[in-house]
Amino acid sequence: MTTSEISSDDVRRSAPEAMLVGQKPRRRRLGRESVAAGAKAVAGLIGIFALWQVLVVVLDPPEFLLVGPISAFAELLERPGYFASNTFITLQEALAGFALGTALGVLCGAALHYSTTVRSFLYPALIAIDTIPKVALAPLFIVWFGFGFESKAFVAMAIAFFPLVINTYDGLRSVPHELQELARINKASRWKKMTKIEFIYAIPAIFSGAKISISLAVGGAVVGEFIAGSQGLGYVILLANSQVDLPSMFAAFIVLAVIALALFFIVDRAGRKLFPWKNHSR
Amino acid sequence: MNNEYAISVNNVGKTYRSKDGHDNTVLKNLDFHVKPGEFVSIVGQSGSGKTTLLKTISGLQELTEGEIRVKGRLISEGLEDIAMVFQAPVLLPWRNNIDNVLLPLEFRGTRTDESRRYAQELLEMVGLGGKATRYSYELSGGMQQRVAICRALVSHPELLLMDEPFGALDAMTRDSMNFEIQRIWQSTGCSVLFVTHSIPEAVWLGDRVVVVGDRPGRIVADISIDFPRPRNKEHRFSAAFSDYVTEIESHIGVTAGIS
């Protein structure tokens, strides 16, 4: 017990590149701590719902302005099939966009890092494109890909793409120069350098990008549905809006929050499981 | 005649050229030689070009003047059997210790079944035989640096370059690492270039201490240390030892006054 404490102390003190060698996975404590953290998070959520409900009861706003969580949950229970099928649609669009955005983003980030030509031509352009709000592109995707599944997936992809480009590029760039030098002194081929050091080193950064992208992708899919949808949670919200059906609208908000959160945690957990050496929520 | 030396540095100069065309001459007219199996300590002020010198010898940086030969061969003909230890251990956190030690052989494509046994032997030599399948985050800073030293030795280098390898360690760990590096060096017989900021460490370890003066980096003193091997604690407290330390301090001080 004490020796492990001393050594972890040493590690922190002596390694300026602590990001590489110093992080100690807190696996032993994870059990109790994560249960406690989870309990606090749930308590916080319940608190917000309770406050929301209390406000609604106290202020008693008209039903076309605000409804409480109880009506929203009641709405969910009343039409579970309706919400489930629309959630499934949005989920599919978001996941397809996320997968595509991740694959392209990682490829692009790697190309930026490894090719000076790509970097000098594309990096400024990418930054410029990144400043365009991606939602603004949604109508264009509708024109290109029609009113169906594809256009929403592409909106999701366009939004999910950029964090992965930047994070992949940053992850590859942040490989300590000593490791580069070690590879050069030992005459490592470019391929060996990539596979034995650089790609693995960049993976935690890629996962932090993915954590941002997954929530963005859900938002992208919903925006696509706003513009040209006949199904999905975005469509549910629009329809509820036109019918002044606030319980249905708030039910959709809750479902959206839940799936975005769930997806975020899945990506986060996957990252921690696969790469326990690094707590990559920087 | 050059072949007698493990390293010969002949009239070497190095100028970094920045993008705006500004030249920074870091090394100038550097001349020195290292015999096979010799342990040479290098000291000098921060920024005097010690790291640059090691990088040119290892081929990581190109020279702008002169030539460097390792065992008689020009380094530009391809890197020789050189290994380097950095100030930070920089082990790969996803590999256990023995796999970290084996990394250079994987880079070279020379890893065999035999290699693993040798890596294990090296870890035992530095007292980490029982930690072979542990990960770096389970080790103290001193232990990590020992793994990094094994990683350098695994390719049987004839020349070991060390750039402030113990700079990040506390004084006590550092002392024991000094004993250890002396023992390792004596058992492998490689030549060592050892950069340090600690003059006592340089004197205690070195057959010679080379003082690099700054702006531009050049050799201002090259002092042979006449203590028998293996050296022990007593040498550190002898009068001769503090004379060496004082002498070297004066050389570093003089250059600081000029610049």
Ligand SMILES: Nc1ncnc2c1ncn2[C@@H]1O[C@H](COP(=O)(O)OP(=O)(O)OP(=O)(O)O)[C@@H](O)[C@H]1O
């Ligand atoms: N890659 C580089 N490009 C340009 N200038 C450099 C580069 N590396 C080092 N220098 C310059 O060369 C000089 C010597 O640097 P070097 O790192 O060799 O010094 P050092 O003696 O190792 O110092 P320290 O004791 O602080 O490690 C410094 O002025 C530094 O700014």
Ligand SMILES: [Mg+2]
């Ligand atoms: Mg240096």
